[in-house]
Each structure stands twice: as structure tokens, then as C-alpha cells.
Amino acid sequence: MQTTRIYFLAILLLAFVPKASLDIDAQIGYCVRQAAKTAASIPTAQPNLPRNILKNKATWNYVGYKDWTSGFWPGTLWYIYEHTKDPKWKAKADTFTRELTPLAYQKAIDHDLGFQMYCSFGNGLRLTGNLEYKKILLATADTLATLFNPKVGTILSWPRSVPNMEWPQHNTIMDNMINLELLFWASKNGGSKRLYDIAVSHATTTMKNHFRPDYTSYHVVVYDRETGKKIKGVTHQGYADNSMWARGQSWAIYGYTMTYRETKDPKFLDFAQKVSDVYLERLPKDLIPYWDFSAPDIPNAPRDASAAAVTASALLELSTLLKDKTKASLYRTKAEQMLETLSSDRYQSRNVNSAFLLHSTGHKPNNSEIDASINYADYYYIEALLRLKKVKAGKSVQASLKASFRN
Template sequence: MLRNKRIKSDMKTKTLLAALGVCLLSACTTTENKFHVGEALDYCNRQVERTLSRLHDTNGVVDYTMMPRNILNGQNDWNCRKATKEEWCAGFWPGVLWYDYEYSGDKRIKEEAEKFTSSLEFLSRTPAFDHDLGFLIFCSYGNGYRLTQNPVYKQVILDTADTLATLFKPQVGTMLSWPRNVELFGGHNTIMDNMINLEMLFWAAKNGGNPYLADIAISHADKTMKYHFRPDYTSYHVAVYDTLTGDFIKGVTHQGYADNSMWARGQAWAVYGYTVVYRETKDCRYLDFVQKVTDVYLKNLPEDYVPYWDFNDPAIPDAPRDASAACVVASALLELSTYLPGDKGERYRDAAIKMLTSLSTDNYQCGEASPAFLLHSTGHRPANSEIDASIIYADYYYIEALLRLKRLQEGKPVIG
């Protein structure tokens, strides 16, 4: 009898421990377990199909030089722009197609990606207009080469990296971002967006290009790290340097609220850019720095983890959001988290998933209303351009972030 009581007591204890284990497991469950990345990628695939069907005319003909750029508030279809050296966003749509092909394996998507990508080949033979060559070529040809190993793509990247390098001014130590705006800013201007274009230089230096390209990227990153940030690690949009001496003159904004404000997408470019620089150099200075840049961004986010277009706009909470900044940071954090073991890495990964969770709700997805992925991005608020719009670079970094999360969940390297 006593033995039976003991058995019942042991069984009760085991049941309680099992229940406690379930509770603990539930408590440890992050938003990752609630977010279904496959569903989000399926949604992106459907929207890509919708866009492609609209880009084909009634005879099935496509102008592969016309790239989706935005869907403005109140519209339901893409505004397309000609792929020219001035159209800095022309590489994102081909990049979206390559990412969708990577996910879907659909050969028809691959064929469309190839055709849109080829419209940008002329940039490898054209003098640099500005720093955006990385956006234009590495998002398109870079992803294309990664997935196909087409040697023609590799040569286009290498040639374009050499072209981008012509903007580097040794006396300053950075690339001249906007040659057309030297007079406007009163000197050699370097914008935070330029950090994203360093990746193509690093890649070229490792893949048959001039090793000096990596030196240019490091010099640019170092001087930007020194002068482009305030003591609290928020960033200026534009750093202006003396053209002759290279001395720092001032930090100003162009697309943010004010010279001393934290423009959301500018800070996002910094998080992404310095994550890449650490990846390519493994120099711990960059890993330490990017955490500081990231932490000031994260601590000022609203509850849904999608920032207002500028963190210091006095109109908050009635100011526009910028989903594109959230996409850029989510993608960067998923990579950055892999370089930081322990709680910090987990916190960054969890933050990225919270961003993707919000972006994947009806509050931010376009759904049936239009063929873009996301609503509520802000392009150039001071110029009243692309306010509360769907913008192609938001879609690009959204699908990139989703694919990175999928790889992590599968135990694969975050960079495919």
C-alpha cells in the first residue's frame, strides 16, 4: 500500500515537472516560434507574380529597362522608372527577383531576373555618376552571380567596382558620394548610404579584382566612423570635408528632420554597413562600434519596432513611419546576431524577428491592395517625396531578411 502511494506520488511529481517544463519552454519561446517565415516568403512570391503580370503588356511584352520604383499613397500599381545611371533604385527589382528565385526555384522567375539584370550592364562601362553603383549592381548582378556563378556577371561586378573606386579621394579618405552636390554642401560630401556600397568593393578585392579596393573600403569606413557620428552614436546623414585637406567641416542632413536628428534610414544604413565591414575584416573595432550604433537605434523604437521616419520629428506619434528602415535593420541584425554569442546575439535576433513580425501583419503588408510587399515607407520627407509609400528598396531588404531568417532556422550560414 505504501509502495502504491509512493508510485502515485512519484507519478504526480513527474507530471508536475513535465507541466513545469512545458511552462518554462513556453516562457522561453520567442517571437521566432510565432512567426512563420515560409508564409511571409510565399506572400512575397505571390506579389512578385502579380507585379510581373502587370509589367507584361496585353501582348505579353515587357520593357526590361523599366524598373518598379514606388506605389504612392492612394495608388494601386507600380510607378516604374527607366534604368539609368541617375536612377539609384534600378537594381532592387532585379534583386527581388533573384531572391524570389532563390526561394521558389521557379525557372521562369530566374529568366525574368536575368532579363531585368541585363538592363544594368551598361553601368560597368559608364563613368561613375555617384556612389549608388553598389546598390545598382551588387543587388542585381551580385545576387545573380551568387546563385548562378555566371562569369559574365562576375566581370560586370569587377568592372563596376573599379568604376566606383574612381570616386575615392585619397586626400579625404572617403568616396565622394554626390559629385553633383559639392557646391551645395560646400565640400567633399560623404553620405551614410555610401556604407552599403562598400560590400561590392570588398567582394571584388577577394574575387579577382584589385586588392586596393578593400583598402578603399576600410579607409572610407574608418573616416566615416570617426566623423559621421555624434557622441551618442547617432549619425549625420552627410559629412562634409575640405576638398583639399580632407579636414572635417560639418555634419548635416539632407533627408532627415534636422542636422542633429537621427534620420531612421541613415542609422539603418550604418547598422547594415558596419556589420558588413566587420564580416569582411573581422576587426573587433567594427563589431564594438556597430553594437553602439545599433543599441541607440533599438532603444528609441516604438512598440511595434518599425521606426518613424526620423526619431526626432516633433510630430511623433503622428509622423510617417519608415518600413524600409525596419527592413534594412532586420536584415542586418540577423547577420550581426551570428557574430555575438550569448544574450546579446539572441537579443538582436529577437529584435529582428519582432520587426519582421510587425512588417508581416496587415498593418504593413499591401495584401491585395497592390502588388508591392509593404506599405508605409518614407523616401525623402523634406522634399515631400515618396511619403507613406510602397518603395522597392523596402521590398528588397524585407525579402532578404526573410531569407536570412529562413537560413538561420535551417542551421545554415546567414549569407546564402
């Protein structure tokens, strides 16, 4: 009942909120210029994949291909190529993408293969039709599937000892929802149907166990690896076990929107709206969340621009999947307003450094990447801008971003 009242209040208020007036091409052009600065400064020796620029610093810290964020820089380059059609960006994207090739054939060290390989090789395949990319992606999907525990119904996130995860019990983190897209794609493009079944099982089990009655998510759920019984819901990167960690909720919004797109099962569409609505209800005025919605030092707590970028991209797609035009308009408007704020002088990096955005928070409890520029914030920011451009042109978000690849 409370959610329904807030929903109708939001619809009423929407009539009095000016539509965002974002110059999309100008903002994408800004991203191209910033990426050119980054590309010019990258070292020739590995590690050479930009990950972050810390607060009050101006230079990137680099990681190797095994880092969970390794796919975001090549993915960003593919998005720039998509916009510019300039072959120099295609060549750069290909070079950095190929660095990740070993991940397809090595033993899975965690669940992040979707982030790593679908953002890089996936976008590359979509834009070039390179069948070598397809082969690598199919191998990666099979590697990711080795982490699936049928007794639990989810993919193991961290196959190693992590504090508070009761290793060797089975842990699953909310971030893992994004990696399901690789499995869905593979199952429809030459891979086993089992990959589709794994993805559906993971999404369904997570929907059952990862959320509180108000649809806020736990960051992690720990399961008994033999019985599949839920042991506990906890946090790893959030403020508290019972708090709503901003980026975790954004992964849920993005993940369940994508899962509905791939399955067309209405339960996932309904759930995507529920996890979106509670996030929107609790946002600050500028629509950029604090790193955790329960952080005790709000309004002085660090923001997380990365969560805003992920959510904006997800809401744009979600707005295209709804028959309820009023609700679709709400989501699209909120996404545009988020992007307008992210594109302001408060959040864009501009002359501070060569990233796209400032003010992201990686792992606050670990005192890591606080109020920093981070590669995944940039990736989802440019993805959201490209999605908005397609939506405004009346084109399919799905076709423009995750089209069926050529055989």
C-alpha cells in the same frame, strides 16, 4: 553608462517578451505572389523597373537603369528564384539585371553602384555562377573606386551640386556604407587589393566623423576636398542636422555589420553594436521607426518600413557574428519581432497594391515617397526573411547570401 543600463534592462525585459512566431515560408510565399502580380503588369518598353507605389495609388511608377534604386527589383527576383528554384524567376531576374550593364562601363554619376549592381548582378552571380556577371561586377567596382578621394579617405557620394553640400567640396552620405560590399567582394575575387583598402578607409573615416557621441549618425558629412578636414555634418533627407534619420541609422547598422564580416576587425563589430543599440533604445513599441526619431509630429509622423526591413536583415546577420550569446539573442529576437510586425495586415500591402509592404518614407523634406510602397523596402524584407530561415535552420547567413562565387 546610460547605454549599459539600457542594455541590461533590455536583456531583463527580453525574458518576458514572447518569441516571435512568424511562418517564414508563408511570408516568402506571399512575396512570390505579390511579385508575380507586379511582373504581370510591367510595361514592355523602358523604363520598366518598378520603384514605388504612392499612397492611395495602386500602380507602380517605373525608372530606368540609372536610378539609384534600379537594382532592387532584379535583386528581389533573384531572391525569389533562390527560394522557389523556378527557372522562370531566374529568366526574369536575368532579363532585368542585364538592363543595368552600362553602369559598369560609364563614368560614375554617384556612389550607388553597389546598390544597383551588387543587388542585381551580385545575387545573380551567387546563384548561377555566371562568369559574365563576374566580369561586369569587377568593372563596376573599378568604376566606383574612381570616386575615392585619398585626401579625405572616403568615396564621393554626389559628384555634382546638391543643396547645402558646398560643391565642389567632398560630400559623403551614410548610405554609401552599403556600397562598400561590392569593393570588398571585388578585392577578393580578382580585383585589386586597393579596392579593399578603399573600403576600409571609407568605413574607418566615416566611423570617425559621421557619428555623434551617442552613436547617432549624421546623414551627410562635408569635407574639404584638398585637406580632408571635416567641414560640417548635416542632413539631406532627415528632419534636422542633429536628428537621427531612421534609414540613415539603418544603413549604418547594416554597413558596419557587413564591414566586420569582410574584415574581421573587432572595432567594426563593436561599432555595429553601438549604432544598433541606440536605434533599438529609441524605437516605438511596434519596432517600426518613424521616418526620423526627432520628427516633431510623433506619434502622427510617417513611419519608415524600409528602415525596419534593412535593420531586421542586418540584426539577423549581426546576431550570428557575436560570441556574446545573450546579446546575439537580443538582436535576433528584435529582428524577428520587426519582421512579425512588417508581416502584419498593418504593414503588408496585400490587396492594396502588388508591392510587399506599405508605409515607407523616401525623402520627407522633399515631400517625396511619403507613406509609400518602395522597392528597397521589399528587397530588404525578403532578404531578411531568407536570412531568418537560414538562421533557424542552423545555416550560415553569410554563405547563403553572399557566398564566395565560383571562379
